[in-house]
Amino acid sequence: MDNETTAPVTVLGLGLMGTALARAFLAAGHPTTVWNRTAAKASALVxxxxxxxxxxxxxxxxxxxxxxxxxxxxxxxxxxxxxALEGATLVNLTSGDSGQARETAAWAEKRGARYLDGAIMAIPSSIGTDEAVILLSGPLPDFDLGALGTVSHLGEDPGLASLYDVAGLTMMWSVLNAWLQGTAMLKTAGVDAATYAPFAQQIAAGVAGWLPGYAEQVDKGSFPAEVSALETDVRAMAHMVEESEALGVNAELPKLIKAMADRAIAAGHGGEQYPVLIREFERP
Ligand SMILES: NC(=O)c1ccc[n+]([C@@H]2O[C@H](COP(=O)([O-])OP(=O)(O)OC[C@H]3O[C@@H](n4cnc5c(N)ncnc54)[C@H](OP(=O)(O)O)[C@@H]3O)[C@@H](O)[C@H]2O)c1
Known part of the structure; x- marks a missing residue:
């Protein structure tokens, strides 16, 4: 692998993100060529x-x-x-889904290019810091992208970076929606968002801590109720629905959560632990 910061790099696309990428390469000492459809956007970088x-x-x-x-x-x-792509190494950090990534990899390889697909899980201002998570998949990179942030190569399947990206977005928006639901409920009692936020943060961090143990149950396909059975959980879910309705706030999210658990119970999983719901999520 070429770890030299003198390795040349070209950045195609100088929108908000492409500009941040090019700037981070320049800051790390890479000779950087840029191109953008609207050339004027390159002025500051030049x-x-x-x-x-x-x-x-x-x-x-x-x-x-x-x-x-x-x-x-x-x-x-x-x-x-x-x-002319023959002999080029392309690292496509454009966001998309895994199907698009795999198709584009096949298309680029047919044209003689070495193709890596990637996903940026960061905002432009964090590019160039450890906080910026850059995911790569496809052949192993022969160029050090460390100037951009914390780079992880996930495997040979070019679709993996996009899949992780989309999985991460699901986590992000689910957590935010759960927080907004609770905030709407508490606002009816005069509790403002700032007061609830640290409490919500503590709950979210606590739940995040359960993930490795729950992942083990999913991977084994065995869900003994070590902490709580689904039929116990579903009673608390009913409180969530009833409380939302009584307060006159949106009850869609609580109802969705309960409906999935109800289906798993109807399928005979009431005595098992929450991650058994993976069966509901695996269905189309
Ligand atoms: N911004 C973020 O916070 C963020 C975070 C993670 C991932 N991303 C991903 O990064 C990618 C770029 O985002 P961005 O925020 O930089 O978007 P942006 O500011 O809207 O820039 C879009 C770029 O694409 C170029 N472009 C669009 N259509 C083109 C075409 N047909 N031919 C040539 N160039 C074309 C634009 O060129 P012109 O300047 O000529 O219009 C511009 O350089 C997206 O896939 C986005 O999802 C962004």
Whole structure:
């Protein structure tokens, strides 16, 4: 692996994220070539030492690794459809789903490129710090992307980075929705969001601590009720639904949570522990 910060890199796409990526490469000392459809967006980076490639062909010919960060996969395919990709190494950090990642990997490999797919689980201002999580999948990288943040290579399947990305988004929005539900309930009693937030944070951290043990049950396919049985949990879920309805706040999320547990109980899993619900989540 080339760990030298002198390794050249090219960044295609200078939106909010692409600009942050190029800036982090420059800050780490990589000779950085940039290209953007709207060339004017490169001005600040050029002032900081980047070289602006006049055409996409020139950008690809700059050598080194090419990082792609556009709006979506169709934009990537549009842009690179007529480009000479033979011998290029592409790292596509554009967000999408695993199907798009696998298709694009097959398309790029057919064109003679080495293709890694990636996902950025970070905001532009955190790029270049350890906080920025960059996921990669596909062939092992031969270029050190450490300038961007904490980089993990997840495996050879090019779809993995996008799958982890989408799984992570599910976690993020589920936690936020759960917090907003509780906040709406407490607001009816005059408790403001800032008062509830530290309590919610403590609950979320506590629940996060259960994950490794629960994961073991999922992986073994065995769900003994060591802490609580689903039929006990479902009684607390009924409180959540009834309380929301009585307070006149939205009860959709509590009802969804209870409906899934009710189905698992109807299927005979009432005496087992919560992760048995994986069976509900595995269904289309
Ligand atoms: N911003 C974030 O917080 C964040 C976080 C994680 C992941 N991401 C991902 O990073 C990617 C880029 O996001 P962004 O925030 O940088 O978006 P953005 O600011 O809207 O930039 C989009 C970029 O794509 C280019 N583009 C779009 N269609 C194109 C086409 N057909 N041909 C050539 N170039 C095209 C744009 O060029 P022009 O400048 O010419 O319009 C611009 O450089 C997305 O997939 C996003 O999901 C972003």
């Amino acid at each position: 002032a900081e030492g980047a070289r602006l490639a006049p055409t996409i062909g020139d950008a690809l010919a700059a050598g080194g690794t090419t990082i792609v960060c556009l709006t979506d996969y169709p934009a990537v395919r549009d842009l690179l459809d007529d480009a």
